[in-house]
Amino acid sequence: xxxxxxxxxxxxxxxxxxxxxxxxxxxxxxxxxxxxxxxxxxxxxxxxxxxxxxxxxxxxxxxxxxxxxxxxxxxxxxxxxxxxxxxxxxxxxxxxxxxxxxxxxxxxxxxxxxxxxxxxxxxxxxxxxxxxxxxxxxxxxxxxxxxxxxxxxxxxxxxxxxxxxxxxxxxxxxxxxxxxxxxxxxxxxxxxxxxxxxxxxxxxxxxxxxxxxxxxxxxxxxxxx
Numbered sequence: 341x342x343x344x345x346x347x348x349x350x351x352x353x354x355x356x357x358x359x360x361x362x363x364x365x366x367x368x369x370x371x372x373x374x375x376x377x378x379x380x381x382x383x384x385x386x387x388x389x390x391x392x393x394x395x396x397x398x399x400x401x402x403x404x405x406x407x408x409x410x411x412x413x414x415x416x417x418x419x420x421x422x423x424x425x426x427x428x429x430x431x432x433x434x435x436x437x438x439x440x441x442x443x444x445x446x447x448x449x450x451x452x453x454x455x456x457x458x459x460x461x462x463x464x465x466x467x468x469x470x471x472x473x474x475x476x477x478x479x480x481x482x483x484x485x486x487x488x489x490x491x492x493x494x495x496x497x498x499x500x501x502x503x504x505x506x507x508x509x510x511x512x513x514x515x516x517x518x519x520x521x522x523x524x525x526x527x528x529x530x531x532x533x534x535x536x537x538x539x540x541x542x543x544x545x546x547x548x549x550x551x552x553x554x555x556x557x558x559x560x561x562x563x564x565x
Contacts, residue, residue: 343443349474353423368464380450385553387455388434389561397421399437400560409552415444431470453553457481458527460512472530479529480537521549
């Protein structure tokens with residue numbers, strides 16, 4: 341994997357919102373919802389925070405053993421924030437730092453859990469899907485809030501789930517990852533099915549609401565001990 345080429349695939353921000361949205365629509369057509377990869381030995385989690393009142397984008401990547409969920413390595417990338425926050429265009433703002441952090445890991449993961457949306461996005465290309473399309477890696481979006489879509493009632497038990505529907509399509513699942521805690525929004529990013537994403541998130545959760553991959557990345561990105 342040529343990380344230099346991949347990092348260069350995220351266009352520089354020129355202020356053209358319409359062009360960025362058009363790119364999302366085009367790239368969304370390249371998203372695959374078919375799991376076509378072997379069971380990974382290594383997984384990664386990525387998340388993003390900001391420093392210096394938003395002037396610096398701080399991305400964290402954590403590499404884990406897929407079976408034990410024990411962390412093996414971590415990396416942080418700090419880059420000048422390239423653009424303002426614009427709803428729906430989060431990936432253009434955060435991906436350059438995320439790619440730098442992933443490139444710094446000692447091994448390529450076989451699957452990446454992303455703190456953010458997958459296809460549960462207005463144009464079907466949240467940050468998890470965008471990351472998957474430009475790297476070719478299987479990805480899963482694990483978000484804490486809903487960006488688009490509606491769902492029915494959700495049970496209180498671990499594993500309870502209900503489809504998230506947007507414009508007549510199931511774009512993810514609202515998942516209770518732990519009994520009586522706020523649910524997660526799980527959506528496939530790339531090379532991943534909806535049900536496969538849910539099962540892998542549940543498999544990746546231990547005592548916490550978040551799967552270990554994004555929980556550890558969140559702590560590192562926000563500099564919490």
